[in-house]
Amino acid sequence: MEPRTDTADTFICAMIPPAHVTLDRREGPFGEVVLRERGEHFEIIANGCFLMDTSDGRSERLLIDAALAALPAGRTGPSVLIGGLGVGFSLVRAAEEERWGRIAVVEREQAIVDWHRRGPLDRISGAALADPRTEVLHTDLLDHLRTTTERYDALCLDIDNGPDWTVTEENGSLYSPTGLARCLDRLTPGGVLAVWSAQPSAEFEQALRNAGFTRVRTEEVAVARGVPDVVHLASKGS
Template identity: 40%
Template sequence: MIPWIQLDTADVPDGGGRLRLMRRGAEFSIMAGSTELMNSRLSGSEAALATMVCDRLRDRPAPHLLIGGLGMGFTLRAALAGLGPEARIVVAELVPAVVAWARGPLAEIFAGCLTDPRVDLCTADVGSLIRDGRAAFDAILLDVDNGPDGLTRAANGGLYDMTGLAAAKAALRPGGILAVWSSGPDPRFTQRLRKAGFAAEEARVRANGARGGARHLIWIATHPGVRPSAPALRRPA
């Protein structure tokens, strides 16, 4: 059996612990302690996070998306595949080493998506970008943890409490979408989404898509506002 080899480590800011980049043959894993956060063989649910959002944005000619968490790029790649040339995607990654891994040992997995002209990669806290936004985004996609319990970094919990949800709602355009990935269900988070005024749906997806794997959960929470319709064209006199 091929052993795992540790390629690098990285400290998560604000006392969020340490990440480890591991490789076994052609397989890669990013771990926080003994918990695997992502694996290069299991991309189905991360891709579904973007696919389900893009399917709901097809009527928007130039959607503006914010993705929280670069990971191994599966969500970003799926978003690029599902959006047209006028789309804009901001990716916020808190840990600089994760960006370096994407451009180094994981470059083949990213398949050049970081150089796509629609992508703006920021080494920043996605929470700050959300709080600074005012009706700036058509969708916010969060995959910064194993779910709304802030496992890898306590500060991430501020994305999922009532204050964080109010900030996300303010950063979305009318009819926009907040999508959140989780390794499992959290009924209390569903309740908070609805209390915050979102129309919340739960979608259960498999870690490896059609090939099965663990069951993960994605929340699709829609901003209750109605998107303004385009002004009617005047007929020439």
């Protein structure tokens, strides 16, 4: 006798999302960060709020691609500062593109750096971290922008859910007039600022113009439900 297959039960089981498994939980100077595994994907939770996962990296890759495309033609070996290591999609995309010169990544959470260097996320970013162009800076992005004298051809920032919805309150200062002025100052002439956001923001576009940026525009990535993820783009005049 052939084994019985109940297609209705199979369908119901397929519709139930897999339970998550907590792989690591750390308490740091900025609160709690958690790495979870759900099925074949990883999730990062910050202070109890979902931050990102590995299910769809289109917008994180767009952050890098759009910035490179917006740079002036003929610029060789441009440098990029990636704000936030996250699940590694933006870093991997940058390392895949041989046109980038120096690739600096700022990450303030030691736990996230550890998950990439010696943990489960190594399978995503291991090759990119080993790229000789890559440097990981373990510091807060806002502190780095305030203290460094280095200028970059592109700033690709993804440190929160965007200018209108911050997981960590102090991250809001990045999108303030002072924060945007620092971003402008850290760019080379003709350089590009790219900011990831979980939703479009006309107010942020205006804030970029008020800060002195030019060619302000927004590129969208459609999602299955709800408003699209976006990348806000703006250039420094030459």
